[in-house]
Amino acid sequence: DRFIFLEEGELVEITAAEVSIFGHNKDVVESRAVTLDERHDGADKGNYRHYMQKEIFEQPAAIERTLAGRVSDKHVLTHAFGIAAESVFREVGAVQIVACGSSYYTGLVAKYWFEEYAGIPCQVEIASELRYRKTVVLPKTLLVTISQSGETADTLAALRNAKDKNYIASLCLCNVPNSTLVRESDLSLMLEAGIEICVASTKAFTNQLVDLLLLVGAIGQYNELDDAGHRELVDALRTLPDVVKSTLKLDDQIRHIAEKFVDKDHALFLGRGSHYPIALEGALKLKEISYIHAEGYPAGELKHGPLALVDDDMPVVAVAPGDELIEKLKSNLEEVRARGAELVVFADEHVTMREAERVTVLKVPSCSALISPIVYTIPVQLLAYHVAVYKGTDVDQPRNLAKSVTVE
Structure with a gap:
C-alpha cells in the first residue's frame, strides 16, 4: 500500500536492501513514499440489490463529506483548494472546464453558475475534442479539469497540452487522491464521494456539482458575487443533504x-x-x-x-x-x-x-x-x-x- 511516484527523468535503483532515486544530475533524491488509503467501506452492497442503488442512496452523506470543512457560516473557505488558491482566484478572469462523459455535463451546469453568479466567462470543452484542436486562451483563464478517477486519458492529455498555454493555473476536481490528474495539477479539490463501484457515476456526479458550486463561490467573491450572494450560496448548500434525502x-x-x-x-x-x-x-x-x-x-x-x-x-x-x-x-x-x-x-x-x-x-x-x-x-x-x-x-x-x- 506504499508507493513512490516518479517525476519525469528520474531513475530508480532497486536492491535487496533499499530503493534509491536519482534526479536529472544523478544526485540522490529523498524518498517520497506515500501510503494509499485502503478503506473499502463502500465495497459491500449491504441490503441493496446493486451498487448503483446503494450509491444513489449514499448521496446525502457524500454531499455532507464534500462540504465538511469547506464552508463557514458565510463563505466558501478558499484554502480548501490549496494554499496557493487565494492568490490564484484573485486573478481569475475566465474559466475553462475540460472533462469527459458525465463530468462534462457537470461542467455545463457550472457554466451557467459562473456567468450568472460570479460574472465571469466560462467555456466548457470535451477533452477528446480540445486536445486535438488549436485553441485561443482568454487572458487570466483558470483551467479546471474534472475526472472521477483522475486517470481519464483524454482529460490528462488536455491538461498536459495546456502546460505551454497561457493559463494562470490548473485545478482538478477528482475522487482519487494521488491520482495522476491530482499530481499534475497546480490545485486540487477531492470530491470525497467515497468509493464508487458502479460504472455509471451517481454520487461522484453530484459531488462534482457541489464542488463546482464551491468553486463558483470561492472565485466569485473576487468578482461579482457580493456578500449577500455568497451567504445565499452557502445557505443553499447547507440545505442540500436534507433536500436530497427528501427527493x-x-x-x-x-x-x-x-x-x-x-x-x-x-x-x-x-x-x-x-x-x-x-x-x-x-x-x-x-x-x-x-x-x-x-x-x-x-x-x-x-x-x-x-x-x-x-x-x-x-x-x-x-x-x-x-x-x-x-x-x-x-x-x-x-x-x-x-x-x-x-x-x-x-x-x-x-x-x-x-x-x-x-x-x-x-x-x-x-x-x-x-x-x-x-x-x-x-x-x-x-x-x-x-x-x-x-x-x-x-x-x-x-x-x-x-x-x-x-x-x-
Whole structure:
C-alpha cells in the first residue's frame, strides 16, 4: 500500500536492501513514499440489490463529506483548494472546464453558475475534442479539469497540452487522491464521494456539482458575487443533504413509472437553462444501463427537429423546476402531449401542472435555484436505475463500458 511516484527523468535503483532515486544530475533524491488509503467501506452492497442503488442512496452523506470543512457560516473557505488558491482566484478572469462523459455535463451546469453568479466567462470543452484542436486562451483563464478517477486519458492529455498555454493555473476536481490528474495539477479539490463501484457515476456526479458550486463561490467573491450572494450560496448548500434525502423518497413512485419504459426503444429528455445538462445526464444514464436509445435536448429546440420523432411510442421526460422559464417549458410540453407521447414530468412541488391521460407529474421538493440542478439529478438517476432493473441488464457493469477510460 506504499508507493513512490516518479517525476519525469528520474531513475530508480532497486536492491535487496533499499530503493534509491536519482534526479536529472544523478544526485540522490529523498524518498517520497506515500501510503494509499485502503478503506473499502463502500465495497459491500449491504441490503441493496446493486451498487448503483446503494450509491444513489449514499448521496446525502457524500454531499455532507464534500462540504465538511469547506464552508463557514458565510463563505466558501478558499484554502480548501490549496494554499496557493487565494492568490490564484484573485486573478481569475475566465474559466475553462475540460472533462469527459458525465463530468462534462457537470461542467455545463457550472457554466451557467459562473456567468450568472460570479460574472465571469466560462467555456466548457470535451477533452477528446480540445486536445486535438488549436485553441485561443482568454487572458487570466483558470483551467479546471474534472475526472472521477483522475486517470481519464483524454482529460490528462488536455491538461498536459495546456502546460505551454497561457493559463494562470490548473485545478482538478477528482475522487482519487494521488491520482495522476491530482499530481499534475497546480490545485486540487477531492470530491470525497467515497468509493464508487458502479460504472455509471451517481454520487461522484453530484459531488462534482457541489464542488463546482464551491468553486463558483470561492472565485466569485473576487468578482461579482457580493456578500449577500455568497451567504445565499452557502445557505443553499447547507440545505442540500436534507433536500436530497427528501427527493429520494420519490423512489417508489419512480419505480412504478419505470415500467412504462421497458418495451420502448427510444426516449427524449428535456430541460431548460441550467437543467438542460441534467436532461443530458438523464439520457446518458438511461442509455448506459438500460440500453434504450435516449437523447437530451433543450426544450426550446423541440421545433427544430426532435418534435418529428415524438409519437405515442416515444416517452418524454421533462425536468421542470419552478424557475423563470417554467411557463415556456409548459408550452413546450403541450406540444409533446399533443403528439400523444407518454410524458413524465419531474416538477417543483409548487408548480401548477396537472396530470392527465399519458401525463405523469412527480413533485420534487422545492429548493433554492442555486442547488436545483443537483436536486433534479436524483429523479433521473432513479428512473434509469429502475428501467434497467426491469429490463434485466447488468446495472453495475453495463456492456462495452469501463469505470475508468484510461485509453483513447
